[in-house]
Amino acid sequence: EAGVVQSPRYKIIEKKQPVAFWCNPISGHNTLYWYLQNLGQGPELLIRYENEEAVDDSQLPKDRFSAERLKGVDSTLKIQPAELGDSAVYLCASSMGQGPWETQYFGPGTRLLVL
Amino acid sequence: GQQLNQSPQSMFIQEGEDVSMNCTSSSIFNTWLWYKQDPGEGPVLLIALYKAGELTSNGRLTAQFGITRKDSFLNISASIPSDVGIYFCATTQGAQKLVFGQGTRLTINP
Numbered sequence: 001e002a003g004v005v006q007s008p009r010y011k012i013i014e015k016k017q018p019v020a021f022w023c024n025p026i027s028g029h030n031t032l033y034w035y036l037q038n039l040g041q042g043p044e045l046l047i048r049y050e051n052e053e054a055v056d057d058s059q060l061p062k063d064r065f066s067a068e069r070l071k072g073v074d075s076t077l078k079i080q081p082a083e084l085g086d087s088a089v090y091l092c093a094s095s096m097g098q099g100p101w102e103t104q105y106f107g108p109g110t111r112l113l114v115l
Numbered sequence: 116g117q118q119l120n121q122s123p124q125s126m127f128i129q130e131g132e133d134v135s136m137n138c139t140s141s142s143i144f145n146t147w148l149w150y151k152q153d154p155g156e157g158p159v160l161l162i163a164l165y166k167a168g169e170l171t172s173n174g175r176l177t178a179q180f181g182i183t184r185k186d187s188f189l190n191i192s193a194s195i196p197s198d199v200g201i202y203f204c205a206t207t208q209g210a211q212k213l214v215f216g217q218g219t220r221l222t223i224n225p
Contacts, residue, residue, distance in 0.1 A: 004157070033213075040217070040218070041215075041217055041218070042119075042203050042205070042215025042216055042217055042218055043158065043203075043213070043215050044215070045212050045213065048212065056209075056212060091157050091158075093157070101163075101165065103160050103163070104160070104213060105160075106156075106157025106158050106159070107157050108155065108156050108157050109155075109156070109157050
């Protein structure tokens with residue numbers, strides 16, 4: 001069974017440019033998460049989707065970050081415009097449901113470098 | 116938000132040695148999770164603990180949910196080169212929000 005797929009794996013952009021990350025969750029997983037992982041830190045939740053609905057986006061910087069999950073499957077996270085401090089790894093994860101016992105499966109992440 | 120404190124931040128050991136790391140918090144939790152992250156990959160769940168005092172093993176890995184519900188430890192016995200990586204403790208806050216510690220980086224000298 002395929003795991004969580006993310007693309008691109010690496011992205012280098014200049015500051016003020018837009019960037020988008022794509023995630024395809026494990027088939028049948030209704031819950032999708034986007035995490036931000038800064039160097040030397042653990043992942044931090046940006047947004048959580050239940051099907052196509054964003055149920056927790058309290059940590060998403062909405063002035064420059066946006067996300068969507070059309071049709072409740074794939075998801076896209078966008079930054080516009082990117083800042084130097086946005087350099088980090090962006091991880092996508094999915095789980096079957098939303099209970100605390102549901103295992104979250106992580107993708108390999110997209111490594112963003114903003115110059 | 117909740118803060119999980121992991122120690123040590125890094126470990127340098129010889130192959131074959133046992134490893135012990137822990138995670139503490141000032142808050143009480145109902146779940147403790149241990150993840151491992153290899154270079155260039157996302158975290159992978161190793162062990163999940165759901166009950167105070169619970170002791171769970173997964174091969175050479177053993178983890179315990181502290182009685183006070185404020186801490187957990189992870190032990191690795193007879194370390195091998197593929198154990199290298201970053202180990203994160205995590206807990207759930209609310210419905211399904213994972214909160215992670217800052218990680219323990221394990222390096223093994225062959």
